[in-house]
Amino acid sequence: MAKPKKVFYCQNCGARHSQWMGQCPVCKQWNTIVEETLSRQEAKKAGPAKPKPVRSIPLSQVTGQTERRISTADPELDTVLGGGLVPGSVILLGGEPGIGKSTLLLQAALRMPYKVLYVSGEESPAQIKLRADRLSPGQPNPNLLLLPETNTQKIFRELEQHLPDLLIVDSIQTLHTDYIDSSPGSVSQIRETAAELIRYAKHTATPVFLIGHITKEGIIAGPKVLEHMVDTVLQFEGDRYHRFRILRALKNRFGSTNEMGLYEMTVHGLKPVENPSGLLPDTLSEAAGGTAVGLVNEGIRSFAVETQALVSPSVYGTPQRSVTGYDLKRLHMILAVLEKRAGLRMLQNDVFLNIAGGLRIMDPALDLAVAAALISSYENMPVPSYTGFAGEIGLTGEVRPVAHMDRRLAEAEKTGLQRVYLSKHQKITYQGKLELVPIGQISGLLGMFPG
Numbered sequence: 001m002a003k004p005k006k007v008f009y010c011q012n013c014g015a016r017h018s019q020w021m022g023q024c025p026v027c028k029q030w031n032t033i034v035e036e037t038l039s040r041q042e043a044k045k046a047g048p049a050k051p052k053p054v055r056s057i058p059l060s061q062v063t064g065q066t067e068r069r070i071s072t073a074d075p076e077l078d079t080v081l082g083g084g085l086v087p088g089s090v091i092l093l094g095g096e097p098g099i100g101k102s103t104l105l106l107q108a109a110l111r112m113p114y115k116v117l118y119v120s121g122e123e124s125p126a127q128i129k130l131r132a133d134r135l136s137p138g139q140p141n142p143n144l145l146l147l148p149e150t151n152t153q154k155i156f157r158e159l160e161q162h163l164p165d166l167l168i169v170d171s172i173q174t175l176h177t178d179y180i181d182s183s184p185g186s187v188s189q190i191r192e193t194a195a196e197l198i199r200y201a202k203h204t205a206t207p208v209f210l211i212g213h214i215t216k217e218g219i220i221a222g223p224k225v226l227e228h229m230v231d232t233v234l235q236f237e238g239d240r241y242h243r244f245r246i247l248r249a250l251k252n253r254f255g256s257t258n259e260m261g262l263y264e265m266t267v268h269g270l271k272p273v274e275n276p277s278g279l280l281p282d283t284l285s286e287a288a289g290g291t292a293v294g295l296v297n298e299g300i301r302s303f304a305v306e307t308q309a310l311v312s313p314s315v316y317g318t319p320q321r322s323v324t325g326y327d328l329k330r331l332h333m334i335l336a337v338l339e340k341r342a343g344l345r346m347l348q349n350d351v352f353l354n355i356a357g358g359l360r361i362m363d364p365a366l367d368l369a370v371a372a373a374l375i376s377s378y379e380n381m382p383v384p385s386y387t388g389f390a391g392e393i394g395l396t397g398e399v400r401p402v403a404h405m406d407r408r409l410a411e412a413e414k415t416g417l418q419r420v421y422l423s424k425h426q427k428i429t430y431q432g433k434l435e436l437v438p439i440g441q442i443s444g445l446l447g448m449f450p451g
């Protein structure tokens with residue numbers, strides 16, 4: 001037997017080192033390097049079937065058939081995947097604990113007309129059954145098999161016996177392989193167990209879902225390298241204390257990463273949200289100081305979201321900045337622009353910014369609504385009723401055009417807005433009832449207040 005090999009892995013970034021160090025030279029984190037043991041030879045032998053010999057093929061002889069897609073019986077999930085599951089693809093579903101990863105995949109497994117093996121290293125079959133009853137009180141999938149197991153060799157034995165159409169692993173951090181000594185959740189275990197499962201997926205053309213927990217910093221716990229190994233990385237985000245969840249593709253070899261799925265967590269599991277603008281409070285007509293409605297696009301969808309800002313004189317020397325659902329760096333930028341280009345003394349104030357409903361918005365078109373909410377709170381004057389905003393803000397204070405304005409405006413009209421602020425450089429073909437207010441500079445927003 002080969003001598004076990006000692007290696008050192010950074011538990012944060014997955015970098016491999018020849019010796020222990022206090023700080024990882026790659027990701028600069030302290031105390032993240034851990035010694036792990038692996039016997040390389042055996043690790044190589046691990047995994048299921050032997051690979052078939054392959055030969056290089058001229059491109060011209062490759063038939064350009066489109067891949068077959070397997071529907072997950074969840075339209076939102078299918079959209080984010082780029083039209084369903086591709087046979088043999090491996091999808092990593094990341095998210096903070098408690099966000100609803102197990103719920104999402106169990107729900108799909110219960111509804112799919114396929115044989116699904118759900119491997120759980122976290123919950124017992126009895127716990128899963130309880131949850132399944134809640135999710136699907138009707139007739140659940142009779143071909144759903146539960147396997148409480150964390151050893152990959154035993155999982156492969158089950159797979160050979162049952163040959164499921166889909167494998168779900170909850171979670172990759174609980175798995176361990178016989179060929180490596182280190183504990184489950186360590187970098188070498190995650191890397192090796194994932195590699196074994198990926199080999200299985202490719203050789204049998206079975207799609208595989210891997211659930212992965214995410215750390216506070218928002219990275220999939222364990223090695224980043226996992227993200228490079230799989231075909232698709234989905235992220236389930238939102239605030240566990242709010243109802244709404246966003247499913248995004250961060251990487252997708254089989255589809256676009258612009259798609260998003262929107263869910264609402266209910267007592268009967270995750271429900272797709274068809275009309276996200278319905279999230280808007282009914283108080284559209286009596287806007288309070290510090291709130292503004294932004295027209296955003298996420299994926300193929302346009303909807304209206306409420307941004308809330310609170311600007312108040314700072315009690316401490318260093319003003320506080322806190323944001324939920326929006327990029328903190330962008331908030332800093334908008335504050336600096338408001339200070340410099342609109343003459344508002346923002347920098348000495350504490351600023352809190354919140355996107356209502358627990359959504360996290362990436363669309364830069366929200367900038368203008370954020371600025372409007374900030375100005376409104378600063379000036380202590382509500383934004384005029386039934387007003388929406390859509391525009392990106394540049395460093396010189398200019399309001400810039402954003403993509404798909406017609407879709408945003410159509411949504412604004414549906415939501416019941418009457419007026420939309422946008423960039424004066426925006427090209428539009430819209431011919432509806434909305435009053436459009438084009439502005440060139442961020443200071444143009446000051447014109448929204450009477451007097």
Ligand code: TYD
Binds near residue numbers: 096
């Ligand atoms: P879970 O899927 O266990 O999260 P994860 O696998 O990402 O850790 O779901 C977590 C939360 O969802 C849990 O706090 C309870 C809640 N929940 C509901 O509100 N309704 C439901 O029908 C289910 C199944 C869970």
Ligand code: MG
Binds near residue numbers: 101102170
């Ligand atoms: Mg779970």
